[in-house]
Amino acid sequence: MKLVKLIANLGYGSRREVAWMFREGRVTDSDGDVLYADDKLPQERIRIDGEPLDPPSGLALLMHKPVGYTCSRKDAGRLVYDLLPPRYRRREPALSTVGRLDRDTSGMLLLTDDGALLHRIIAPKSHVTKLYEVTLAEDLKGDEGELFASGSLMLDSETTPLAPAVLHVLGPRHARLAVTEGRYHQVRRMFAATGNRVETLQRVAIGELGLDDLAPGQWRAMTREDIDKVIGPAAAPG
Structure with missing residues (x-):
């Protein structure tokens, strides 16, 4: 995948906006050398403004949802997506909540852009x-x-x-x-x-995964171990 498309899919901007990032020298490798749009290197070595790129598709997040937030993209008022960096709302494929908690319910909420994982967790036959x-x-x-x-x-x-x-x-x-x-x-x-x-x-x-020490409104990326605790290692995709 070309670097412009890769970075745009992670929500950093439109392809035109990402192209300007390259022109402005904001996209570098891990050694600080300026990259060009047709360069090829692993995602983990790419930096924007000196910061590593967000995780690639296949992302899963654990959030402590506060009361007063809605698991929706379109409802009026405060949305759980507002608790994430703005670019996370522009990722492709899109992040979705794994099931829902209503506005007055708090606690553990999972989000992912992995459709197979989402289905595996919420499918009735999974008995999670x-x-x-x-x-x-x-x-x-x-x-x-x-x-x-x-x-x-x-x-x-x-x-x-x-x-x-x-x-x-x-x-x-x-x-x-x-x-x-x-x-x-x-x-x-x-x-x-x-x-x-x-x-x-x-x-x-x-499953076997709890909130740990996340305070309301906090979130973190899930590890493979976290996913295994939710659906079991034998069932984990990939």
């Missing part, structure tokens, strides 16, 4: 566990765990019961819930079915 921590408006009654684990709970407007889920009670109004599906507002609707209401909701893990 998502762990949520909730605080509730009312005390737990004590029978919620049995109901959620039964595989018989039917939500309003649904035609099939939910797959079994595991409830870990942490306090009278505090619990963790592990689910393997991703139905619309599923956790909130599950507790609503018991006559309770979720006041705060945070996703704290996907």
Whole structure:
């Protein structure tokens, strides 16, 4: 791939804008030597304004989504993409969220430009566990765990019961819930079915991968080890 197209695909600008970067001497190699558009060298040796290029396609990110942000490209208000460098919104192929968290839900959110990886995580047959921590408006009654684990709970407007889920009670109004599906507002609707209401909701893990020490609004690139923790090493693509 030509360097102009490579750099443009990473979102640094249009091809015309990237061509001007070359003319201005802003594109160099790792030794500081100015590059030209028809040069050929590995991506890891290319620098723009002295900084390494962003990772190539196949990128996966782990983000701690704050409350108040939407997993959308077009909605009004604050978007999760606003938490990334502006050029990340211009990458080709585009970054997409792996599933969604609603505006009032915080916690672990994955983004990737790898369509196969995205599908592998969200496909129902993958049974990837998502762990949520909730605080509730009312005390737990004590029978919620049995109901959620039964595989018989039917939500309003649904035609099939939910797959079994595991409830870990942490306090009278505090619990963790592990689910393997991703139905619309599923956790909130599950507790609503018991006559309770979720006041705060945070996703704290996907598969075996947790948020680590990321503060709300922070993000980092995922490693192969991270991906293996989400979908398992045997299933990891590539």
